[in-house]
Amino acid sequence: MTSIPFALNHMSAPALKIGEFFALAKQLGIDAVEIRNDLSGNAILDGTKPEEIKQAAANHGLSIISINALQRFNEWNETRAHEAAELIGYAAACGAEALVLVPKNDGTGREDGARQANLRQALQALKPMLEAAGIIGLVEPLGFEICSLRSKTEAADAIEALSAxxxxxLVHDTFHHHLAGEEPIFPHLTGLVHISGVSxxxxxxxxxxxxxxxxxDACDRLDNAGQMRTLLKAGYKGRFSFEPFADEVHGLTxxxxxxxxxxxxxxxxx
Known part of the structure; x- marks a missing residue:
């Protein structure tokens, strides 16, 4: 049996308050967590100060690997710049290592040429903001057909073009990797893996x-085990973070x- 460096995304148990969520991770022997800015009635949206999050994580012996997420990051404008500044500041203050960057997923911005230009514009604008705060930007392509950034290859090309x-x-999400149907993986450019199954x-x-x-579980259609094995064999040394979204998981007692x-x-x- 292999010892896998697991992590826990708050989406695994979104009904739990942040302290309860941290306690759950510790109970499972997991020492790394992802917090979210899209859970109503919970930190971060409830106004919990980042210093409180930092202290609570320290009390449970946890590291915060990311805040999930800056949405529509590749639609760069004044609004996005303001959102990015707020989230990067919160990440730095709560001790998070990274900020997840999620692309537009509404069918717009998919045109060849414009798609790549929008991505590079956003990365170029985010680079000095992230570097000043000492925060990593985790780019997460989504496999949905309507998404403006499906390809990890395109994301990797943009990152390398900026020498960034x-x-x-990259975030390698096992669900989105399967949906995108893209074979290449980028183990040495991958900063985090999100795992969830479809049964x-x-x-x-x-x-x-x-x-x-x-x-x-054993009925998984996405071959999570195979994807994880491939990443590990290719040299990936990061975390595998549980990120299930199904109501049946969120409702578990x-x-x-x-x-x-x-x-x-x-x-x-x-």
Whole structure:
């Protein structure tokens, strides 16, 4: 059985308050977490000060690997610049190592040429902001057909064109990697891996959505174990962070038991 460096995204148990979420991670023997800025009634949206988050994480012996996320990052404008500054400041103050960057996912900005130009413009603007704060930008392509950044290859090309490999890394999301149908992986440019499974036997790949994303088990159709094995063999040394979105996971009365079962399954599969 392989020892896998797991992490826990707050989307694994979004009903838990931040302190309870941190306690869950510790209970599972996980020492790294991702916090989110899209959970209403919870930190960060409830106004919890970053210093409180930092202290709570320290009390549980946890490192905060990211804030998830700056949305529509590749639609750079004054609004986005303001949002980025706020989130980067919060990340620095709470001790987070990185900020996840999520592209537009509404069918716009997909045209060849414009798509790549928009990406580079955003990365160029974010680079000095992130560097000044000592925060990594984690670029997360989404596999949905309507997304303005589906390809990790395009993201890697843009990062390398800006010589910004020390500022930006990729998120390899096992769900989105499967949906995008893109073979290349970039282990040495990957800063984080998000893991979730799809067990529904009836949904087609093109119809898979966040609501289908459950904890990885033996019925997984995305080959999480295979993707993880490939990344590890290629030299990836980072975290594998649970990020399920399905209501059935969010409604669990005992998320610890379900997460533990998934951890055990993946450790044995690898």
């Amino acid at each position: 490999q020390s500022t930006f890394k 529904d036997p009836d949904v087609s790949v093109s119809d898979m959505r966040d609501l289908h994303r459950v904890l990885v 005992d998320p610890a038991a379900a997460l533990k079962a998934s951890m055990t399954y993946l450790s044995a599969a690898l």
